[in-house]
Amino acid sequence: MPPQRRRQASAHRPRTSPKRGRPGYDRETLVRVCVEVFNLRGYEATSMGVLAQELGISKSAIYHHVNSKEEILDAALTHSLSELERVVAEAEALGTPAVVELETIIRESVNVLTRSLPYVTLLLRLRGNSELETAALARRREITRRIAALIAQAQADGDLRSDIDARTASRLAMGMVNSIVDWYRPERADSSAPVADAVIDLLLSGLRRAAN
Amino acid sequence: MPPQRRRQASAHRPRTSPKRGRPGYDRETLVRVCVEVFNLRGYEATSMGVLAQELGISKSAIYHHVNSKEEILDAALTHSLSELERVVAEAEALGTPAVVELETIIRESVNVLTRSLPYVTLLLRLRGNSELETAALARRREITRRIAALIAQAQADGDLRSDIDARTASRLAMGMVNSIVDWYRPERADSSAPVADAVIDLLLSGLRRAAN
DNA sequence: CCTACCGATCGGTAGG
DNA sequence: CCTACCGATCGGTAGG
Numbered sequence: 001m002p003p004q005r006r007r008q009a010s011a012h013r014p015r016t017s018p019k020r021g022r023p024g025y026d027r028e029t030l031v032r033v034c035v036e037v038f039n040l041r042g043y044e045a046t047s048m049g050v051l052a053q054e055l056g057i058s059k060s061a062i063y064h065h066v067n068s069k070e071e072i073l074d075a076a077l078t079h080s081l082s083e084l085e086r087v088v089a090e091a092e093a094l095g096t097p098a099v100v101e102l103e104t105i106i107r108e109s110v111n112v113l114t115r116s117l118p119y120v121t122l123l124l125r126l127r128g129n130s131e132l133e134t135a136a137l138a139r140r141r142e143i144t145r146r147i148a149a150l151i152a153q154a155q156a157d158g159d160l161r162s163d164i165d166a167r168t169a170s171r172l173a174m175g176m177v178n179s180i181v182d183w184y185r186p187e188r189a190d191s192s193a194p195v196a197d198a199v200i201d202l203l204l205s206g207l208r209r210a211a212n
Numbered sequence: 213m214p215p216q217r218r219r220q221a222s223a224h225r226p227r228t229s230p231k232r233g234r235p236g237y238d239r240e241t242l243v244r245v246c247v248e249v250f251n252l253r254g255y256e257a258t259s260m261g262v263l264a265q266e267l268g269i270s271k272s273a274i275y276h277h278v279n280s281k282e283e284i285l286d287a288a289l290t291h292s293l294s295e296l297e298r299v300v301a302e303a304e305a306l307g308t309p310a311v312v313e314l315e316t317i318i319r320e321s322v323n324v325l326t327r328s329l330p331y332v333t334l335l336l337r338l339r340g341n342s343e344l345e346t347a348a349l350a351r352r353r354e355i356t357r358r359i360a361a362l363i364a365q366a367q368a369d370g371d372l373r374s375d376i377d378a379r380t381a382s383r384l385a386m387g388m389v390n391s392i393v394d395w396y397r398p399e400r401a402d403s404s405a406p407v408a409d410a411v412i413d414l415l416l417s418g419l420r421r422a423a424n
Numbered sequence: 425c426c427t428a429c430c431g432a433t434c435g436g437t438a439g440g
Numbered sequence: 441c442c443t444a445c446c447g448a449t450c451g452g453t454a455g456g
Contacts (some may be wrong), residue, residue, distance in 0.1 A: 059448085
């Protein structure tokens with residue numbers, strides 16, 4: 001009696017590449033569809049049977065592309081974590097003042113979030129129920145730690161106020177950024193730039209009307 | 213091979229109340245323990261067998277207290293939603309300027325969040341996979357809507373800047389507040405007041421050092 | 425001969 | 441203790 005979502009394989013563009021082999025899902029497309037289903041129902045709550053139904057193929061056909069359910073999760077986490085780490089590394093390499101690097105990280109993180117929405121959503125909902133998930137959480141914590149260090153540096157530079165703990169500020173800022181996955185819908189937006197602007201504006205200047 | 217968490221029933225104080233009946237869990241304590249387990253493993257991924265293990269009683273004993281797994285979820289959601297709705301209603305009844313009511317809501321929401329951490333955590337992780345969850349999500353959206361209305365009013369009052377969309381600001385602000393459940397640990401804090409202060413400060417004034 | 429896929433079935437575990 | 445269902449795997453088939 002839950003309104004069963006009916007999908008056709010044709011709704012997801014399979015491969016476009018060369019001619020060899022039977023037409024159907026390639027691994028990347030299959031992973032993307034599975035990730036979207038995971039986000040709708042929860043990773044552990046999603047059975048291989050449900051994935052098969054949504055994909056429009058049999059359970060065993062899934063095992064042709066991946067070796068296990070966890071391998072699908074792994075592919076999604078690797079995808080999103082690599083992108084987020086790249087954003088931080090590229091900003092740190094700018095050589096600009098910490099406050100500028102911070103703004104770059106926030107803006108680019110919002111971009112990654114909206115561009116790779118299903119993958120990042122899955123990452124942010126992990127609870128650490130396996131070694132794979134624990135490792136992913138550790139990589140997330142390292143990102144938060146590096147942003148906290150940047151905030152502390154910007155405070156030392158005199159660009160950010162020093163009366164808020166850098167670690168708390170880092171967690172709250174990332175919490176605001178990450179919460180975007182809960183309501184952002186790419187099909188309703190031309191670009192994520194206005195959202196990134198609002199986040200940066202809120203975090204740096206606050207909601208209060210400037211004194212005049 | 214996952215490091216199985218071992219717990220004793222004695223780790224959770226059962227009832228303290230009168231003498232009648234066999235000593236053991238009362239419904240409230242049982243629900244609280246179950247909610248903590250749900251948060252560790254995910255609601256749907258948590259089997260009744262695992263709950264029984266963690267409680268130190270049999271599966272069938274759980275059915276003495278509740279009629280279904282979903283009834284446990286229902287109790288937890290009712291608890292946290294009622295508290296959050298009360299916070300909003302009490303602030304709205306203050307009759308103070310919207311910006312003051314807004315600050316009250318944020319501060320008291322952080323209080324509810326930290327005081328009822330497991331219940332609110334469970335609420336925030338729902339995906340809408342059942343009618344019960346869908347109804348809870350609708351009540352959450354209504355809270356966000358009322359906060360957006362307060363922000364819009366405060367903008368009209370000239371207390372908040374008008375160049376950020378009230379609905380976006382409401383979502384981002386609640387996103388920041390709610391993200392606290394991901395890292396706040398009551399056993400490491402005397403009170404939640406410093407966290408509430410940091411959130412209000414960040415949201416109203418921002419991170420940037422005041423111009424001088 | 426490659427890739428994508430199928431039906432059938434295994435041992436095991438879920439909720440009740 | 442029952443029934444339904446889980447993830448995983450098999451040998452085999454079909455399109456290109």
